[in-house]
Amino acid sequence: MxxxxxxxxxxxxxxxxxxxxxxxxxxxxxxxxxxxxxxxxxxxxxxxxxxxxxxxxxxxxxxxxxxxxxxxxxxxxxxxxxxxxxxxPVLDVLMMRVPNTLLLVLTSMLLGMTVGTVLGVFAASRYGRTTDLVLSVTSLSFYSIPVFWFGLLLVLVFALNLKWFPFAGFVGIGAQGGLARAASVAWHMVLPSVTLMLCLYIPVFLRIARASVVEVMHEDYITTVRAAGIPERLVFLRHALRNAIVPVVQMAGLWMSHALTGVVLTETVFSWPGMGTLMYNAIIQRDYPVLMGAFLIAAVWVVLVFLIADILTAVLDPRVRYA
Amino acid sequence: MPLLEVRDLTVHYRLGPARVHAADRVSFTLDRGQTLGLVGESGCGKTTVGYALLRVLPENGVIAGGQVHLDGSDLLALDAEAMRRVRWRRLSMIFQGAMNALNPVLRVGDLLEEILQTHEPVSREEARARVAEQFEQVGLPRARTHSYPHEMSGGQRQRAVKAKSHLGRPDLIIADEPTTAFDVILQDQILVQLQEIQKRLGLALILISHDMSVIAETCDHVAVMYGGRIVEYGTVDEIFARPRHPYTIAMLSSFPSLYGPARELLALPGVPPDLTAPPVGCAFAPRCPLAEERCHAEAPAPLTLDGDETHWSRCHFAREVKVSALAREAAGAES
Structure with a gap:
């Protein structure tokens, strides 16, 4: 086989x-x-x-x-x-909450992962120059900010002072009908999503992608293809990136596995009706069946995500297939 | 006209505010079908010269001066695209450490086909056939083209790297420590195969090595490097029979000889010079048993040696008795 x-x-x-x-x-x-x-x-x-x-x-x-x-x-x-x-039934309660969390987390993560990885690759291509330095220092600074503090700051500035965005919740009361409802949800999602992207996903993926590309570009096999007259663009895109992306995929799996339960603070700050607030309240109210159900769903999610991440890694890196 | 003519090649590495003078006014020529040995201890600039000829220095490396003429065209004056077409096609390099020289996520055959198709307008099938044929010529089964590097042994990878270089039928191959990290039997096979291919294709070879015995076995000419400069140059016979630089003498006496009387192996005390601030005088003076005041103050110019055709040495005393006495003493040191 x-x-x-x-x-x-x-x-x-x-x-x-x-x-x-x-x-x-x-x-x-x-x-x-x-x-x-x-x-x-x-x-x-x-x-x-x-x-x-x-x-x-x-x-x-x-x-x-x-x-x-x-x-x-x-x-x-x-x-x-x-x-x-x-x-x-617990299953009904969970099924109401899981999609809300996934909507917020997956949107933020996919956007943040993409932006972070692209910025990281860009920083690596400017390795050691000013652009690289600025990107690295900025991302580290954002990563060091506590998520809930940054969330509250955004609420204070953009919701309470400027009144650009709602300060909490999932959907406006007046928003009826499919399109209006979707727009309202998207509107409510902006601030929590920006919080997650700036404080978590962009810095994490920027740094891992940058480090990975820099490391791979110094590998012997890169010098080999360069010395064999492969055009520089292909050296980077075909030979370096394919190798450099492996740690990024693994990191994506790791963060994706936290998707259901990893954003309790953000959800709480913005009163987002997802798994995080559900678990928080279930603990306060000693609603053990809900808590057990949440743990179960979270555990199954982690296991499935790791499976997918491992398969992706094996597709990208043949060495893994024999481990 | 020689195939390769290197004149005053100078390479620096930027290291923060400092500059490492890795290769300093290196000059030599090489004819078709000939083999030049570039020898010296770690950090003397041998590999840097190889990288500079191909212009694949690490990003902090700068070619600060000199000319490299390959078959008449000045490689250092070519634009990036023209230089790219020279690589592999006319000038190919086998890098040190075959273990990591092949992209781990590509099948070896696919990598070689990609390189071949980059340079020649051949169909996929034709490329595949030529790669498989080349594999057989270096002693690898055709089926190995479907293997990933991690599925091959070190020796097989070395052969695959060699197949990659030969496939382009270049005029010149630079082999950087091709035998290092292999056992002596494999070392011998590698060298014999290199020489066979060289003879068949009539190509020139630059063999970079720290191993005097490898150089003695394979080379026509030898350039001994120290502290970024060539300190002695000559034919293999001249260098091994009549070394005229104290550093060459020290190198020779640190390797055992198969022939002649048994003698004590001598280790050279001290460390190579700090190339961020190269010494004003002779770079070897701090470790040299013959050094005088003049050696520390004044860099020696190359002195040609009477009676030897190509032989020269960058030592103030190359023509004096005390150097030949040192060579005799080192060769004859009884154990």
């Missing part, structure tokens, strides 16, 4: 044990966390008998391994539990 196909199959098969371990860990974490779920479910004013009835009704008196089996069984049927806070 072709080396690449074989690698993808092997790599995908590794997912099964990883997901199983994640599920069990997820279950254990909630079991060992403080507080009695039966007490929470029955309510603060419930009598001892009522608490016991609740415990039996939800099966919380059964041995741990039975609880785990029924948890896994429910998961297989797509049942992630019920949220008392939202009075809805």
């Amino acid at each position: 072709h080396g690449l196909h074989w690698y993808i199959l092997r790599r995908a098969a590794q997912l099964v044990p990883v997901v199983l371990v994640v599920l069990v860990l997820n279950f254990v974490i909630v079991k060992v966390s403080p507080g009695d779920p039966a007490l929470t479910l029955a309510g603060y004013w419930a009598t001892k008998e009522q608490v016991e009835t609740t415990r039996q009704r939800w099966g919380l008196d059964r041995p741990l391994h039975e609880q785990l089996t029924s948890y896994l069984g429910n998961l297989l049927r797509g049942d992630l539990g019920f949220s008392n806070h939202f009075h809805r």
